Amino acid sequence: MRVLAAMSGGVDSAVAAARAVDAGHDVVGVHLALSRAGGTLRTGSRGCCTIEDALDARRAADLLGIPFYVWDFSERFRDDVIEDFISEYRAGRTPNPCMRCNEKIKFAALLERALELGFDAVCTGHYATLVDGREGRELHRASDEAKDQSYVLGVLTAEQLAHTYFPLGTTPSKAVVRAEAAERGLTVAQKPDSHDICFIPDGDTRGWLAEKVGAEQGDVLDRDGAVVGRHEGAHAFTVGQRRGLQLGVPASDGKPRFVLEVRPVSNTVVVGPKDALATAEISGERHSWAGRAPADGTFDCHVQIRAHADPVPARAAVHGGSVTVVPEDPFDGVAPGQTAVLYDGTRVIGQFTIARTVSAVPLDA
Incomplete structure (x- = not known):
């Protein structure tokens, strides 16, 4: 299988690429340049896709003996992720830029180019599991619940899942990945994980938005x-x-x-008051299904509204282009613009962007 390994410069993507090589695949590494700010530097564990990250990715590819390229996706990233982030905040919503990046960049723009060039799959260092079932490929949670990233991958469609490869999905812990990286001689073995929003590396989201939105x-x-x-x-x-x-x-x-x-x-x-944050119902229309789509009607599921939130038992209803979810117990503090990911056990059913919320506490309470 011809595999395009997306190498961010971190330990996870480096080990994922190494495992793809070990599996006998024909692997090519690629790093995505998502910023045109040539002097962008990494500060501790803030941000990603910087100059240092590109160099770390190249060193890993050289050690693995695979071809390596840097692709400029900065214009697409600006239009589909950064501008979306700004417009959502301007509209009073709370967006998740990592969801948009996975949806629009890593598993749309990158995958489209990979297929055009004759690759069979895109490999990333995400912690999630793919299962080939009777009705097609399914996206499931990773073995390591603490590192599970199926939530931010909930935007993937059935077609995208068919060309996706997650070598780390069954790895029991991040410590195992770091130990493997050290054993392989990868210099990123102890590199800190990135956090915060990659295009706001100093972490001052409030100040950044004030400059962009006013x-x-x-x-x-x-x-x-x-x-x-x-x-x-x-x-x-x-x-x-x-x-x-x-x-x-x-x-x-x-x-x-x-x-x-x-x-x-x-x-x-x-x-x-805090009690007024309780949310009895959420709904939205910007949805997608990770594999087979549920038929119109109602079904039981679990719903997760943040990357690190606990899944909540709920009843979902799909009617045409709209999805409505009523949890068994109210959600706590849901904001329009957040993403709700629906699960059937460990399997991701799909996701939607929350557009409307109904408080569990009436105004006169």
Whole structure:
């Protein structure tokens, strides 16, 4: 099998490429240049896809004895990930750029080019498992629940899964991967994992958004519409947030208040008690299915609304282009723009972007 190994410069993708070579595949390594800022440097474990990462990927490919290339996807990344991130925040939603990157870059743009060049599959260092079932390939959780990345891969379609290769899916822990990398002589064996948003390497998302979206002062309201404070820009807030609220009017019960809603049109932020974050229903229309699609109607499943959240038992309903989910117990602090991934046991059914939420606590409660 001809395999294109996406090599980020980290330990996971390097070991994944090495295992593809060991399996006897014809492997070519590629690093994606996602930024046109030539001086972009890595700071500790912040960011990825930097100059250092490209060099680390090349050294790993050289050690494995495979061809290596750097492909410039910066324009596509800017349009499909960065601009989407900005527009979502501008609309008062909370996007997940890693989901968009997997959907639009790694398993769309990269896979499309790989197939055009005659490759059979794209190999990555994601922790997830592929199972070939009677009705096609299925995406399942990884063996290591702590490292499982099936949530951020929930955007993959059946066609994309058919050309995907995850060599690390059954690995019991990240420690095993690091030990294997050291044994192979890979210099990235102890390289720290990247975190935060890769195109905001200093971690100052609030400041970055203020520069891109603009910061305009506005009111902070309680659930009754009374002004209880001021803010420096609604884009800096997300549902469930407690820190950074400059409230001049204390709550009548003396308890902390949390962001319940962001209203970009009126440039206001609504706050209230923690109980009001309980969400009884979510729905959305921007959905995809990882394998066979469920028929219109209702079905039981588990739903995960964040990368590291626990899955929640729920009842899902699919009607035409809309998906609605009612959890057995309310979700806690769901924001429009987040991604809900549906599971049947360990198998990923599909995902949708949350567009509407229904509070479990009525306004007059």
